[in-house]
Every structure is written in C-alpha cells, then in structure tokens.
Amino acid sequence: MTTYLPPLDDMRFVLAELAGLDQIAALPGFEEATPDLVDSILTEAGHIAEQALAPLNAPGDRQGSKLVDGVVTTPEGWQDALNTLTEGGWNGVAFPAEFGGMGLPNLVNAPIQEMWHSANMAFALCPMLTQGAVNALLTYGTDAQKALYLPRLVTGEWTGTMNLTEPQAGSDLAALRSMATPDGDAYRIKGQKIFITYGDHELTSNIIHLVLARTPDAPPGIKGISLFIVPKFLTNDAGEIGARNDVHCVSLEHKLGIHGSPTAVLSFGDHEGAVGYLIGGLHRGVECMFTMMNHARLSVGMQGLSIAERAYQQARGYARERIQGKPAGWTADGKTGIVNHPDVRRMLMTMKSKIEAMRALVYVSWAAIDGAHSNPDAEQQAKAALMADLLTPITKGWCTETGVELASLGVQIHGGMGYIEETGAAQHFRDARITTIYEGTTAIQGNDLMFRKLLRDKGAAVEGLLADMDQVARQATTLGGPQLGLIGAGLATAVAQTRQAVKWLLDAAAPNAALAAAAAVPFLRLMGTLVGGYQLARAALVSQAKLAAGTDTPDFYTAKLTTAQFYAASILPEVAALTQSIVISSDLVMALDEPLL
Amino acid sequence: MKVLVAVKRVVDYNVKVRVKSDKSGVELANVKMSMNPFDEIAVEEAVRLKEAGKVSEIVVVSMGVAGCQETIRTALAMGGDRGVLVQTDADLQPLAVAKCLKALVDKESPDLVIVGKQAIDDDSNQTGQMLAALLGWPQGTFASKVELGDGVVNVTREIDGGLETVALKGKAVVTTDLRLNTPRYASLPNIMKAKKKPIETVSPADLGVDPAPRLKTLSVEEPAVRQAGVKVGSVAELVEKLKNEAKVI
Numbered sequence A: 001m002t003t004y005l006p007p008l009d010d011m012r013f014v015l016a017e018l019a020g021l022d023q024i025a026a027l028p029g030f031e032e033a034t035p036d037l038v039d040s041i042l043t044e045a046g047h048i049a050e051q052a053l054a055p056l057n058a059p060g061d062r063q064g065s066k067l068v069d070g071v072v073t074t075p076e077g078w079q080d081a082l083n084t085l086t087e088g089g090w091n092g093v094a095f096p097a098e099f100g101g102m103g104l105p106n107l108v109n110a111p112i113q114e115m116w117h118s119a120n121m122a123f124a125l126c127p128m129l130t131q132g133a134v135n136a137l138l139t140y141g142t143d144a145q146k147a148l149y150l151p152r153l154v155t156g157e158w159t160g161t162m163n164l165t166e167p168q169a170g171s172d173l174a175a176l177r178s179m180a181t182p183d184g185d186a187y188r189i190k191g192q193k194i195f196i197t198y199g200d201h202e203l204t205s206n207i208i209h210l211v212l213a214r215t216p217d218a219p220p221g222i223k224g225i226s227l228f229i230v231p232k233f234l235t236n237d238a239g240e241i242g243a244r245n246d247v248h249c250v251s252l253e254h255k256l257g258i259h260g261s262p263t264a265v266l267s268f269g270d271h272e273g274a275v276g277y278l279i280g281g282l283h284r285g286v287e288c289m290f291t292m293m294n295h296a297r298l299s300v301g302m303q304g305l306s307i308a309e310r311a312y313q314q315a316r317g318y319a320r321e322r323i324q325g326k327p328a329g330w331t332a333d334g335k336t337g338i339v340n341h342p343d344v345r346r347m348l349m350t351m352k353s354k355i356e357a358m359r360a361l362v363y364v365s366w367a368a369i370d371g372a373h374s375n376p377d378a379e380q381q382a383k384a385a386l387m388a389d390l391l392t393p394i395t396k397g398w399c400t401e402t403g404v405e406l407a408s409l410g411v412q413i414h415g416g417m418g419y420i421e422e423t424g425a426a427q428h429f430r431d432a433r434i435t436t437i438y439e440g441t442t443a444i445q446g447n448d449l450m451f452r453k454l455l456r457d458k459g460a461a462v463e464g465l466l467a468d469m470d471q472v473a474r475q476a477t478t479l480g481g482p483q484l485g486l487i488g489a490g491l492a493t494a495v496a497q498t499r500q501a502v503k504w505l506l507d508a509a510a511p512n513a514a515l516a517a518a519a520a521v522p523f524l525r526l527m528g529t530l531v532g533g534y535q536l537a538r539a540a541l542v543s544q545a546k547l548a549a550g551t552d553t554p555d556f557y558t559a560k561l562t563t564a565q566f567y568a569a570s571i572l573p574e575v576a577a578l579t580q581s582i583v584i585s586s587d588l589v590m591a592l593d594e595p596l597l
Numbered sequence B: 001m002k003v004l005v006a007v008k009r010v011v012d013y014n015v016k017v018r019v020k021s022d023k024s025g026v027e028l029a030n031v032k033m034s035m036n037p038f039d040e041i042a043v044e045e046a047v048r049l050k051e052a053g054k055v056s057e058i059v060v061v062s063m064g065v066a067g068c069q070e071t072i073r074t075a076l077a078m079g080g081d082r083g084v085l086v087q088t089d090a091d092l093q094p095l096a097v098a099k100c101l102k103a104l105v106d107k108e109s110p111d112l113v114i115v116g117k118q119a120i121d122d123d124s125n126q127t128g129q130m131l132a133a134l135l136g137w138p139q140g141t142f143a144s145k146v147e148l149g150d151g152v153v154n155v156t157r158e159i160d161g162g163l164e165t166v167a168l169k170g171k172a173v174v175t176t177d178l179r180l181n182t183p184r185y186a187s188l189p190n191i192m193k194a195k196k197k198p199i200e201t202v203s204p205a206d207l208g209v210d211p212a213p214r215l216k217t218l219s220v221e222e223p224a225v226r227q228a229g230v231k232v233g234s235v236a237e238l239v240e241k242l243k244n245e246a247k248v249i
Helices: A008-018 A021-025 A033-064 A078-089 A108-140 A143-155 A287-321 A342-374 A377-411 A415-419 A425-436 A442-455 A460-479 A482-511 A513-547 A554-571 A575-588 B037-049 B069-079 B092-107 B127-135 B188-194 B235-244
Strands: A065-066 A069-074 A160-162 A181-182 A186-197 A209-212 A225-231 A231-236 A242-245 A248-254 A264-270 A272-281 B002-006 B007-009 B034-035 B055-064 B081-086 B114-116 B138-149 B154-157 B162-169 B172-176 B201-204
Touching: A008 A021, A008 A033, A008 A069, A008 A342, A008 A513, A008 A554, A021 A033, A021 A108, A021 A342, A021 B069, A033 A078, A033 A108, A033 A248, A033 A425, A033 B055, A033 B069, A033 B162, A033 B188, A033 B201, A069 A425, A078 A377, A108 A209, A108 A225, A108 A272, A108 A342, A108 B055, A160 A287, A160 B188, A181 B002, A186 A225, A209 B092, A225 A231, A225 A264, A225 A287, A231 A377, A242 A513, A242 B114, A248 B201, A264 B154, A272 A513, A272 B055, A287 A342, A287 A377, A287 A425, A342 A377, A342 A513, A342 A554, A377 A425, A377 A442, A415 A425, A415 B201, A442 A460, A442 A482, A442 A513, A442 B092, A460 A482, A460 A513, A460 B162, A482 A554, A482 A575, A513 A554, A513 A575, B002 B037, B002 B092, B002 B235, B007 B069, B034 B037, B037 B055, B037 B069, B037 B138, B037 B172, B055 B069, B055 B092, B069 B081, B092 B114, B114 B127, B127 B138, B138 B162
Parallel strands: A160 A209, A181 A209, B002 B055, B002 B114, B055 B081, B081 B201, B114 B172, B138 B172
Antiparallel strands: A065 A069, A181 A186, A186 A264, A186 A272, A209 A225, A225 A272, A231 A242, A248 A264, B007 B034, B138 B154, B154 B162
8 A cells, every 4th residue: 555645746836837826826815825835835734644644544444433322433543633634723724814714715725635635535524524614604604603603613623514415305405304493593403414424423522513404484495495503512602512402413324435434314303403593594595505515516526636646646656566467568678567568557647647637627626716706806706706617517527527437447457456455446446436426416517517507608608618728729739849739739629529519509408408418417528528638738838838948847847748648639539429429319318218228 | 041953954755765877876856855854853842842931942954955945944834933044055964064053053052952863865873963072062862852951951862772861961962863752743824924934044154164075975876676585494494594604693
C-alpha cells in the first residue's frame, strides 16, 4: 500500500494558470490569498493529509463505525484527526472571519478539501457536511441562529448534518412525510430519516441536524417543505449543552464502502417530539437545501477527483514495483515493472490525463462560485454565477462517474491483487461507488444539465462556453508546434460535434421531455469529456509558453503537453460517439415495451 | 529567556534521492524540499518552552539559498517569533554553519541554542558540537528531554547504553533526538500570521565568515544493491558459513 503524496505541483499549476487565483485574490476581502501564503497553507495541509489522515484510511475501513447500546463509535484515530483539523482552524478556511473563519476564497479551500478526501474520504465527509450546514446557516439563518451555531460549526467544535432522505422519499423530495408541529417559538419534529452521513457520533459535544419536514397545514409536494435546525442536545442561547433532544440513532447502514463514515437511520420524535427551529422561512425548505446542495455537489464532484488521485498513486506505485513478464517491444536487459507494459501504461495515462482534467474543472468551478459570491462588478458576477450553475452538474456528474471508472482501472492495474483487499486498491473502488449516488444521482445531474442549464435558456450558456473553447482551439492551432496543433484540432472537432448534439437536443428533444431525459446522462458525459479536454488544452497553451520562455521545471510542462495530447487524441474522440449516441439512439431507450425487459 | 533555533532546508524525507549523473552530488532540481525533521523537533521544543512561559523570544535561523525563507516561514508558523536568513549559494559545510551561528549568537545573545542533532541529507551530526566548541558553551546532544532550571539546563541524552542526564550550567547548546517531542502541525491562523513576521537577510560576509568548503567531495555513489539471501539447511551449515564465508565468528 502506498502512502498518499499530495500532488502540490499540479495543484499550484491549476490554481495559478487555469483557475485564476490572482483574479480571485483581487476580489474584495480576498487580499490575503497571495500565492506564497496559499503555498504555505497547501504545504501544511499536505502534511496533515499525508501524516494524520491517510494512515487512518485503511484501518478505518476495516474497523468501520459501530452502534453499540445506542452509542455510535467511529474508528480509532478519528477523534485525534478531527481535533487536528478543529484546533488548526482548518474547518473554517472559506468562512467569514466574524464567525471564526479565515475568510479565504473557496478556490483556496478546494485543494485542501481535495487532499482531505484523497487521504481519507470516509473521514473527510464529517467536516464536509459541517461546511454544508455552515453555508445554509450563513445564507438563511437569523442573526440569533448565526450567533449561536456558526462560531461552533465554523471551528468544528460541533458538526452538522443534512437530513433529506426518508424510506419512501429518495430523489423525490415531494414524498417527504416527516412532520413539524408548531410548539411555542419552536416546532416538534416527528419522522424517520435515513442515509444521514455522520448522523450520530461521539466526536463532538453536539451535532446540528438540518432537517426537511412538513408543517401540518403545508401545501402538498415540494412547495410544502420547510427546513429545521434540530440539535442533538438542546442548548441555551450561550450554547451551553442542556437536555438530550428527542432524536436518536436507530441503526447504522452496512455499506459497500466508506465504512468509517457512520451512515445513520435517525428517528425524530419517538417520545415527546424533537425540538426544531425553523430556518429560512416557512415552506422554503427545498430552496434552502439547494443552496447547501450546490456547494455539496461540487464537493462530491471533488471526491471523484480525490479518490481517482489516490487510486492512481496506488496503481502507479504497484505498477513500478510489480515485475511480471517482458513487455511488448521491451529491449532493455533485466526485469522491469509492469509499468512498462503498453496496456498498463494506457491505463495509467488514462488515469493521469482524466485526473488532471478533473482537477482543472473542479477548481475552475470553485473559482466561478467565488466570482458569483464576491465579484463587485454586476456583469462579471452574473457571468460567474452562470458559469457556476452550468459547471456544477457537469462537475458532480462527470467527476464522480470518472472517479469510479478510474478507481476501477486502479484495481485492474493490480491484476488479481487488486481484488484482494490488502493492496488497498479495492477500497478506493468501493469508496468511490457512493459518489455517483449521493447529493443527487448522475441522472439527477443529467436532468439538471439538460432541463435547467441547456433547454431553459435555449442553449445560450452552453454556447457561451463553446465559444470560449473555439478561441482556445484556434489559439492552439495557430500557435502551432506539433503537439499544440493536434490538441487544438482535437478540441475544434469535439466542439463542432457538440454543437450538432446541442442543435438536435434543442430541435428534437426540447419538445419531448422523455427524449430529453433519455439523452440527459449521455449529454452530461459528453459535456464532462469536452470541458475536460478544454481545460487540458488551456493547460497545454500555458505549458508551451512556459517552455518557450524557459523554465526551471521543463519536465512538468513537457509532461503536461503530452498528457493533454493523449487526452485530445484518446479521450476527446468519445465526444463524437456520444453525439451519435444522443442523436441516433435516444428514442431507442424507451423503444422496448416494459414487459419485454 | 531568548532561544535561537537553527533549521535546515533538506530534500523531503519522502523523496527517493537520486545521484546526479556526474556523481558530484544528489539531484536537487525540482525536488520537494522540507525542514529537516530533527530541526522541526528543535522548533517544537522551543515553542513548548515559550508556551510554558520559560522563553520570551524564539529566533529562527536558516542558511543557504533564497528558498530557505520557506523553511523559516514554516518555523514561524509553528510559533517562532522572527527569522534570520544567512543567504548564500555556497555549499555550506558544518564548520561554516557553526561559524555563522556563532556570529549570530554574538549578535543576538540568546540564552539557549537548539538545533537538530543532524540533518537527514548529509547526516553530519557536527554543527551543534562545533558551535558549542566555538562558543565555549556546554552542550547536551541527542536530547530526549530538556528541562530548564535556575541557571541550569538539564538534558536527558540518548546514548548507546541507555539514558544519561547532564546538567548544563549557564548558556548552552542542545541538539535534539527523535524522542524529544512530536512536532505540531501549524494552525491555519498561525500560517497566516507567520507571513507578517519579520525575516532579516544577511550574508556570510556580513557575519565575517568565509563559507568556502573545507572538505572536497570526490564522488557520490548509489549504495550497492542488496544481494539475495541464502537459505541454509541446518544450524551447522549456518555456523560454517558465518565462520568461513562471512568470517564474523
């Protein structure tokens, strides 16, 4: 099993050259995010990821979280790891200083979170969920709610959860049944919630649940849902812990992966009813939840990147050490690792190129979020918001699907040993598998992209992005050099094919919701593949310029160029096939009568 | 009480070190550099003494190329107060480092100097001892425990036979061993604060030291590749091989 080494060089490159750290640092309030400070922060975050979190990953998987006599225990070391983050102020990187945060951009938080999740995804979910709760409270909390909960959640002294799912209400929130009955200034909540990540544990003195429920006279469907703050322990206004609230962990799920993360079934109101406080106004629960969820979706998209990076490091290390057979075309004397077998190399190149494409996409998405929140120029702000909206489903859907695919390649590179738990490759695959499901399945992301981001504005936002890609493709082709030329041509072709798919979707699928829904996930894959290629083409342009100007690190830029070329030549052509699939086969999806399935 | 801590920028312990093709040294271009782990322990010890109220100021010194600033910043983020960088591109050897430190001690007048017992790049294990000799101060090397008393520093040392405790009178040099403490992770607020802490840059010439190497490196080689072992059939065969082949008994 390899140790995790934070890929700081690529992180720095993406931050500086692709995600525009300097532009984000120029926004009001972000002046402190200078390159050298960010560098110091990433270096230390890297130490924590590598030394404090990563070593707990495999033991945490074996040990898992357990519920014994009503008490949830997390794996050994979890407490120390959480204390390290809390005491170090790492939970509040991107939160306002007035609540104890550091006031840094989300873009700076991105590589830190990437490292936490690469090092130990089952653990990192805990701070991630807390950050989600902070976002909801920041946006919708009253001043009193903010004053009580935010300082403790920002530091991580308490953790937060999101309670949406019920047995009969998964992707369809309209089917929610949990009830919130008014009781003085508060409400009494009754109902059962499932799949609650870090829904119960002993790591902190309190847990703040954010719970979706209906009020008695609420309209049916999603318009009748409200959001409530339900603390595990009731407190006074000063935050001192009081009586146990009527919310209890009934069981923990037995899952395929992320065994260290306690996934709780929570029962609210078995006795007198759990005390809950309305947040964000009556019947506005789904709106509140979506604010929280857009952040959470990008974070889960990032998990796809994180787990792929960890699986890649593991597979690369194994491929270098494992000696087996003589590679085709191998002429050197002596034995060599399977890393020199062309097909193993193909898998590693696929992993490397897609990981670098994902990293760029994820960081660019966070930069768009920062622009959308903090750009004082209304036009720029609107542009960033549009980009963030468009990229969120692509990042969540494509990076998680790709994460699963690459973690699977990681197993494949190990051969039979990959199927054996002791190498660690299997854990990454098992852990990755949840990411395409929670925070909105890939289908939900596909529908979001198709209906809200493509069809609603008749393709305007997508065309805006395609026009940016045209420019990069043109630059690459004109600047020339054999590698850039091929990368530019590959991108130009893919953009042209995407326009065909978009035209067909706007013409033929827009009037036919079933057809559009059938094409949604293929279109999501297409857009992910394309945006990845676009980001790597941008990276190639920068790399060529750096090499031409002379650099201390020519190896990095040479590798970047070849990696981008591999992606353009080997991965990007999938856009053509997906276009074909969308245009020709979308009506075939529902062609078979259901009984014949 | 004022403490001076010296930190060295070395190839990160995770990096697989490669010998340069001309065998003049090891490859340093594009290699991840970090603070020498023994020096991290030195910084941590100074910070703990300060947190315990026994030390008022921690001055962090590093020597070498401009990149050593980062190493000093790391120490400042852990809790150091200010930094001094002795900047030079020269190949610094322990004697030159000790002389520079001596000049800085004369200037800064610390009561205690804490350095790592050795650096993980050249493993010299000389700087602390040379500095103590140049200063005429007592030294407590390979410290696994440091206690400040009244005008005395009690240092528990890790020696071959076990532990030895020495009492150093007056000002002293301490070199740290692995078991002295576990260095902390710098907190995010302290990393941000460290950016504003002052670092003064001087040259060896400013300190009146000629950093020219006194030792000449003839050639740097990779260690020999380990040979496969042999399975023996019996105790008698083992003894025979130890006697006649390995010639160790």
